[in-house]
């Protein structure tokens with residue numbers, strides 16, 4: 001996988017001469033191997049993750065070249081892996097997304113009701129055997145597809161779609177943006193997962209090294 005090779009080659013490049021073990025070895029404190037691990041953790045945090053963040057911001061800025069066509073599909077059908085009760089618990093624990101979500105969306109009474117709005121989406125979930133999904137809609141949407149509380153709509157509405165990996169209806173004005181940036185976004189997500197894997201598995205411990213500075 002290209003992302004793994006990319007990260008591993010940068011790690012190998014700063015490997016001290018004389019160290020033959022790999023980066024996941026439990027090196028003695030203050031040894032050359034241990035120092036290498038600290039440098040690698042800094043590299044992951046200050047180089048890779050920062051670069052990923054900058055690239056993702058660029059993708060989000062690209063979105064401004066596209067406009068919403070006001071089809072209102074995203075108001076009429078929002079999905080969550082959480083039930084209303086679970087969202088409520090998350091909101092009570094301070095989860096800002098859950099709080100905003102519950103401030104506008106209410107659950108559909110059945111999947112069939114949701115299917116009428118966006119059949120392709122429901123079919124795709126079924127094909128992928130994703131059954132633990134809850135469907136919601138916003139009662140603030142008017143019959144002529146307008147937001148009746150536009151000035152006060154929460155940030156999640158203003159930001160939609162905030163990720164090119166979001167499944168969008170064909171009618172969505174951001175489909176072209178998604179098409180152009182999906183591959184890069186997938187790559188960035190893979191990079192994040194790999195970086196997090198290295199950060200967890202390097203025995204020197206991410207938090208301790210970086211927070212000491």
Ligand code: SF4
Pocket residue numbers: 074075104138139140141142146147148149150153154157
């Ligand atoms: S608050 Fe407005 S923009 Fe947000 S989901 Fe409801 S109708 Fe759509």
Ligand code: SF4
Pocket residue numbers: 067068069070071072073074075160161169171172173174
């Ligand atoms: S689905 Fe896309 S085009 Fe339709 S209202 Fe939502 S953001 Fe706008």
